[in-house]
Amino acid sequence: MDKYNAYKNLVEIIYEGTRVINKYQSQPRNYGTDITLYMAEVHILAMIFEQEGVTVSELAENTNKSRSAITQTVNKLEKKDLVRKERNPEYHKKINLFTTDIGRETCLFHNDLDHTNYEKTLKSLEDFSIEEFERLGKLYRVISDHIKLEIE
Secondary structure: OOHHHHHHHHHHHHHHHHHHHHHHHOOOEEOOOOOEEOHHHHHHHHHHHHOOOEOHHHHHHHHOOOHHHHHHHHHHHHHOOOEEEEEOOOOOOOEEEEEOHHHHHHHHHHHHHHHHHHHHHHHOOOOOOHHHHHHHHHHHHHHHHHHHHHHO
C-alpha cells in the first residue's frame, strides 16, 4: 500500500471513530445524581469546575464554540442547579461562573467514570507503548489542525 492510500484509510478510521463518539455523546446520562446531562453539558460543567470564576467568553474561546452556544449550555446547567452566576465585583459587565455543590459532585462522579473507562480500555491496548500513544496523538493533531484550516 502506498502512503496516500494508507493516509486515506487512516482518515476513514478517524471518521468512523468520530461517528461512534458522536453517537456516544448524544446519549443522556446521570452522573451520580438524578439529573440527566448530555456529554457536552458535563464537559462544560467540568471546565467551570476546573476554572471556578470562568466567563462564557473564556469558555467559548477554550472550546471553539460560539458564545451563544455556551450561554445556552450554561443556562441549562443553571436551571439544573449545577452552576451559579455571579456578577464580577470589579467589572460589573462580566459574569463569573461557579459550580454548585451538586455540580461539583457531578464533576467528581464524571472524573471517576472517565478514569474507570480509561483503565478498562487501556487493558486492550497493552501491546502499545506510551511513545506510540504520543505519536498517534501528534499525527491526529496535525490532521485536526489541517481540517480546522479547511473550515476557516
